[in-house]
Amino acid sequence: MGYETIYNEFHSNEQVQAFIPLAQQPRYGILATILCLIFLFGAVMTACSKRSIIPKFIIFTFLSVIGSVLFGIAAIFVSDALGVYV
Numbered sequence: 001m002g003y004e005t006i007y008n009e010f011h012s013n014e015q016v017q018a019f020i021p022l023a024q025q026p027r028y029g030i031l032a033t034i035l036c037l038i039f040l041f042g043a044v045m046t047a048c049s050k051r052s053i054i055p056k057f058i059i060f061t062f063l064s065v066i067g068s069v070l071f072g073i074a075a076i077f078v079s080d081a082l083g084v085y086v
Helices: 003-012 022-047 053-085
Strands: none
Touching: 022 053
């Protein structure tokens, strides 16, 4: 591939737009982190409760799955924001 081919392909492609603007990603990262901590704290408190095992397991599973998903989203937003600004 020659320089001219690469140059022409670079200028003929469309600009890629971010799904969520970079300036808003730290806000979403902080919000997702706070929600993640709330859900995971709720899961730990559910595990320590005195309910029977079946409802406790269902509630714990739901809260921990939501908390884990929010943790993944927070990690993506925060790493993307810090990777650009630092």
